[in-house]
Amino acid sequence: MDRATTSAASTPHRSALVKRRSKSKSHRQSYRSCSGGAASRIGLTPALTARRLNTSRKAPKSLNITERVNAEHLALLVKTKWKLCYATPLYQFRHTMLKSYARQLSAFIVAEKQRGLAVEVEGAQNHFRASFSVLQGLAEADDPETILIQIHSKPLFSSSEEPQRCVWSGWLSCINGNLDYLHSLPQGFTCLPLFGSSGTEVLTTLVKSWCQKTFDCSFGPLEINYTSLQWFMALLTNCHTESNIQHLKMIWSIPVEPPLQVAFTVSPQDAWELWSSVRTATRDLADPGGCIDFEEVERFTQGLKSHFYRHFRLDLSAGSLKEVSTALGGASINGRVKISNSRYMITTLALLTECALLKMPI
Amino acid sequence: MNDPGKCLLKRVIRRIPANMLKTTLSHWGRVSDAQLQSVDFTTSKWALTEKLLNICEENELTVKHVTELEMIHVIDYPNLGMWYAFQLFDPDDAAPSVDMTQFKEQFKFHLSKLMRNVSVKIKKHTDEAIWIRVAWGDGFSRPNHMKPTYVVHHLQSSYVFVTRLTSKLKPLLSQALVLSTRYQGIKDANLSGRNLAALRNLLMRQYQQVFSTKFSTPLAEKSENISNPQIEREQAESATKRHQMACEAFGDGVLPQLQSAVYKLETKFRDHNNKTMTDREEPFKCIVKFTSTNLLESLRHCASSGIASTPVTPLLSSVPVKGRNYFVITDNVPGSSSQTNRPQK
Structure with a gap:
């Protein structure tokens, strides 16, 4: 139980300015303002202006x-x-x-x-x-x-x-x-x-x-905003072929009196097929595992929302997405997350790290 | 009094709100006025329970008597659990003439034939509803009074409301109900909710309904300084129209309190932007659940505020029109755009 003693002395101190080749992709160039409200922050230094949510990320x-x-x-x-x-x-x-x-x-x-x-x-x-x-x-x-x-x-x-x-x-x-x-x-x-x-x-x-x-x-x-929740949904659905997501559940809240909550649960196979249908159109053959673009993520949510609208003639965009979850994990707008599968821990934490960096006051 | 009786009494006393305790006990009629006077209702529930246990011992009351007290409380506060509606169908010629005494005898007779150890208590409430309390046992054990099923039925109506019924006992109860009401069968009405009165009002259409009319109510002039009267009027007109349509679909005024509606969708995915999915043969399976403290009022507000387009889709208006809140939606004919609601079973 005594884990206090395990502090690893070997951990290098990462805080200092480290001269290191930037990763293959320059974030500053690939960043674009996306629909999330927090995305359009104005930074003080060039490095800080790069703090936008990625519009594309590795699968x-x-x-x-x-x-x-x-x-x-x-x-x-x-x-x-x-x-x-x-x-x-x-x-x-x-x-x-x-x-x-x-x-x-x-x-x-x-x-x-x-x-x-x-x-x-x-x-x-x-x-x-x-x-x-x-x-x-x-x-x-x-x-x-x-x-x-x-x-x-x-x-x-x-x-x-x-x-x-x-x-x-x-x-x-x-x-x-x-x-x-x-x-x-x-x-x-x-x-x-x-x-x-x-x-x-x-x-x-x-x-x-x-x-x-x-x-x-x-x-x-x-808070995990709409954009990040959409990312969550897409990234988790993308894992379906490797480990079953069991279901894709979204909870929307509609601002009427009294407040209306809509729980929209999609069967795993159908969610996956919809996801691959919005992906194949732009899949870059040179890079199979490839990057996921935010446009694909948006098309995915749009597809789900339009299927809903076709039946209920009720526009989910009028409300807000509160929570998304699958068997692999879930996240809610108030900043509660659960990562149920260790295999996708890194991806999820990377997305959340990005959210945290964005939220930080400049 | 034996242990089950004591347990039940303790639980019933705990559940009855303190300010209602005296009224409920005098309504019960098993405790004399003098005994009631001797009880100090300002003390704690725990002390009260001890005192009442003594009185019950004194009066030599049994479990049977305590179940009466429980029934009085449940009738006063029916909205503590989930109620499910069932519908009787195909009445016999004798069905309209079934009266209370006949029903009572028949129900007890049939149920005890189906199950040996079962305790039934039937009580007629002031609003003509028959309240039935069933405590189930099995071939070997005595009836369990801690987990009773409650059934509410209005004679000469085809609806039955049930709470706390396990699926194992459902066939037995159904059979006893069918035989004693002289109907041919009973089916799930696909309606459930916490508010019993709301379910009843919804099924018996006892709420303020609005019917489509050519001459809608005249428009009231709202504000004095209108910047652009034309635009204002046009907006007000469409708002009134939306409101009218919302009321036509869901009703006016206070609406029956439903907590949820569930749709199981198994329809084709159609989206002109997505050819792959539209060409797919299999249906897109998903479940949509709407929840609110008052679902119908929320939906009406959705329609009148424009969040839901008007005219309201039959899927949503089916809740009040058909008196159901569980639907399985499948495509009618492959290729056609209309949907049908198919019952659960």
């Missing part, structure tokens, strides 16, 4: 990360529904100091919990134990390694022999972060923009405020 390779990632960590990532936030770059964060962070965070939580108590409670220190560990195997290219934070505790009235249970988990991650952006960060900053948490709101707030104090960063809610 998810089914990556077998089970060999690269600790099985216990992977099980935690897969079984949990995560509440997401964005986090601004961390200042003076070192992957080599995780042990000391764990001590500091434990002390911070205990101190906050004891606030307002007149007497120091005996053994309160043992009630909360934080651990920091590196979630190795997720990061790609220049990404800093993902950090897993866990808080273990004992129920208040339990016997001393009882082992501590994990009551809160969270992680800070950056997968396939925009290289231009990562390289434009000043010395001393580590970019881990995606913060996922699962556990009580009280502990989440405590962890956030400790991070804010220690690394001079700030957190904000990460």
